[in-house]
Amino acid sequence: MTITEIRHNADILQDTKQRAEEIYTNSRLQLGIYNIYQGTNMGITHEEGEDDTIFIVYVLEGELHFTSTLESFTLKKDDSVMIYDIVESYFAKAITPCKLLMISSQSNHQKIQETNACFNKLVEVELKDSYTKGHGRRVSTYAVAIALELDPSYDILSLGSAATFHDLGKYYTPIEILQKPGKLTDEEYKIIKQHPIDSYKLLQKTHGEEIANIALQHHERMDGSGYPYGLTKDKICFNARIVAVADVFDALTSNRVYNRQMSFDEAMELMISQKHLYDPIVLNALVRLVKENKLETVDV
Ligand SMILES: [Fe+2]
Known part of the structure; x- marks a missing residue:
């Protein structure tokens, strides 16, 4: 059984002393302090062949939300959690920018640094095209909401x-x-x-094949009219079909250089009128979320 020990307003110095023993008795563990971006996702999972996986995080600044199939909780400044004897996966998401002190296996530290490097690039992309500011974070929120609407136990880490x-x-x-308001030439x-091919190449190095592949296919459409490969139906992975719907929905409902901003209802109606482009199960989940007012707007 996974054990979580949550402490609020932790005495970090006292605790760190006490837990230092655990670190030094296990050389796989690493300690680091990280400034992470709002929207950063972290997966805490049992690693194959390791019985003693342990994850300790102190929140020095910001808010970090954890969910698993068993529980969900939010850590604020000066709160900490120690998760060990891990059986089921935990999904942590930075609700605000966070500063974290983290003690865990090396691979978690590596992942956090790689994710931060990707966010640095994403910030540049979003700065370059100010109309897309926050697009990635909103698409992630919509995609995860759709997945959980379909199945509350959906594995959302790769998708997110x-x-x-x-x-x-x-x-x-x-x-x-990126900023051209008029029609693009064939060359453009x-x-x-x-x-999407460049997203694939960048993410394959940092996040692995599965996540890279979802990004590669996010402009593919069910009828084969998408790009880069014109894939159809089940040739497109399910997570990419979710991202496709979330991506178009955000493009329509945010202020873009090439279209006026629509309301959630208007965007939903437009997407229904072009339903041959999208997975019907995914589109229906979005429609339910919009109709039942369950889709939150994301502040970035
Ligand atoms: Fe795109």
């Missing part, structure tokens, strides 16, 4: 990260093309179509 970073490849797209459209 892929949705956040799906447009990372726009790092290489020239600013004049060809350059735009390159961005």
Whole structure:
């Protein structure tokens, strides 16, 4: 059984002393202090072949929300959690920018540094194209909401990260093309179509094949009219079909250079009128969320 020990207003110095023993008796563990971006996702899972996985985090600044199939809780400044004897996965999300002191296996530290590097790039992408500010975080929130609407125990970690970073490849797209208000020329459209491939290449190195593949396929459409490969139906992975719906929904409901901002209802109606493009199960989940007013707006 997974054990979580949550402490509020922890005495960090006293606790760190006490827990230092645990660190030094296990050389796999590493200690680090990280400033992480709002929206960062972290997965805490049992690692194959390791019986003594332990994860300790102190929140020095900000708010961090944890969910698993068993419980969910939020840590604020000066709170801490120690999770050990891990059986089921935990999903942690930074609700605000956070400063964390983290003690855990090396791979967690590596992942957090790689995620931060991706966020640094994403910030540049979003700065380059001010109309897309916060797009990644909103798409991630919508995609996760759709997945949980379909199945409350849906494994959202890969989906959440892929949705956040799906447009990372726009790092290489020239600013004049991203900000062009008029119709794109064939040549410009060809350059735009390159961005899922570039997202794939960047994410494959940092987040692995599964997440990279979701980003690669986020502009594919069920009828084969998408890009870069014109894949159809079940040739497109399910998570990419979710990101596709969340991505279009956010593009329609935010202020873009090429379209006026629509309400949630207007965007939903437009997407229903083009339903051949989307997975019907995914689109229906979005429709339910909009109709029941369950989709939160995301402040970024
Ligand atoms: Fe895209």
